[in-house]
Amino acid sequence: MSRLKSILNYALKELVGYGFRLVGLVYLLKFRNRNTAVLVVLNYHNFSDYSNYAIRRGSLLSSGHQANFEKQAKWLKKHFKFVNPANFYEHSTDNGLQVFLTFDDGYKDNIEIAFPILDKYNLLAAFFIVSNIPGSNQWLWHDKIRYLVSTTRLESAKSELALKNLNLGKEPDPLFLKEVKDLESTLPHHRLMMNWDEIQRLKQHGFIIGSHTHTHSPLKFLSPEKRIEEMDLSRQTMASKLNGDISFFAYPNGLYDDNCHSLMKEYGVKYAFTTNPGFNRQNESPLEIKRIGINASDSIGVLLIKLFLNSGK
Numbered sequence: 001m002s003r004l005k006s007i008l009n010y011a012l013k014e015l016v017g018y019g020f021r022l023v024g025l026v027y028l029l030k031f032r033n034r035n036t037a038v039l040v041v042l043n044y045h046n047f048s049d050y051s052n053y054a055i056r057r058g059s060l061l062s063s064g065h066q067a068n069f070e071k072q073a074k075w076l077k078k079h080f081k082f083v084n085p086a087n088f089y090e091h092s093t094d095n096g097l098q099v100f101l102t103f104d105d106g107y108k109d110n111i112e113i114a115f116p117i118l119d120k121y122n123l124l125a126a127f128f129i130v131s132n133i134p135g136s137n138q139w140l141w142h143d144k145i146r147y148l149v150s151t152t153r154l155e156s157a158k159s160e161l162a163l164k165n166l167n168l169g170k171e172p173d174p175l176f177l178k179e180v181k182d183l184e185s186t187l188p189h190h191r192l193m194m195n196w197d198e199i200q201r202l203k204q205h206g207f208i209i210g211s212h213t214h215t216h217s218p219l220k221f222l223s224p225e226k227r228i229e230e231m232d233l234s235r236q237t238m239a240s241k242l243n244g245d246i247s248f249f250a251y252p253n254g255l256y257d258d259n260c261h262s263l264m265k266e267y268g269v270k271y272a273f274t275t276n277p278g279f280n281r282q283n284e285s286p287l288e289i290k291r292i293g294i295n296a297s298d299s300i301g302v303l304l305i306k307l308f309l310n311s312g313k
């Protein structure tokens with residue numbers, strides 16, 4: 001996308017979002033008061049500029065957006081009821097729109113920025129951890145690419161296409177994989193992710209810690225043996241480091257296939273989160289929970305547009 005197009009796209013979203021605030025809220029409040037139960041799961045990653053609109057692309061190494069995230073948290077708390085998905089699917093007789101927050105990958109800024117705000121407003125959330133990463137300076141593949149693009153060592157259009165295709169379920173081109181691998185030695189030794197003490201602190205404060213596999217490999221691309229290895233290692237590590245289970249799970253890159261349901265059941269996963277956007281109903285499978293991707297920098301208007309556009313799914 002050209003820079004001008006991305007600026008216009010961003011400005012349009014903000015403008016429409018601003019105009020949409022009132023009408024969108026009225027619409028969603030109607031949902032809140034309906035006599036069927038609806039679960040809306042919002043999905044966050046980190047608080048860097050990079051994962052936001054392309055024109056705001058900044059350093060992956062610095063985090064921000066505290067003030068805006070607090071606005072989102074306050075607004076959600078004011079208008080909607082929060083629910084633990086376990087209650088929603090198993091016991092709830094509450095009707096109307098209910099909200100739950102999730103954070104994927106286990107970024108260090110989740111404890112620094114999200115945690116104090118979630119704790120202050122008493123909001124329910126789950127954090128999905130890639131279990132071979134805490135305690136190391138390892139980076140996820142997509143972060144390596146983002147950093148290499150922002151430092152102009154990788155070409156941006158090609159890299160964005162590779163990330164986009166991956167999320168659509170297409171395996172990356174081996175030549176591109178090699179190019180990224182060859183540049184790995186140029187990455188800074190900077191800890192991007194939480195360590196086990198920080199994750200433990202979240203758990204002690206009542207937040208749910210879930211699995212995001214052991215190495216963030218999309219299950220869909222793995223052989224049956226490799227799938228078992230990912231799940232075994234994730235379950236063992238979560239048990240030994242946190243004395244926890246993996247009843248909550250998020251599919252890496254949102255990718256799964258028909259065999260994943262039985263795999264989840266075998267490992268005690270009760271709630272598995274996808275990146276398919278939409279609202280969830282109690283009669284749908286809790287092993288394919290839909291989520292709406294939100295950036296910490298989204299204005300309330302943009303958040304409302306995202307909710308509105310996905311409310312029919």
Ligand SMILES: [Zn+2]
Nearest residue numbers: 104105252253
């Ligand atoms: Zn992830």
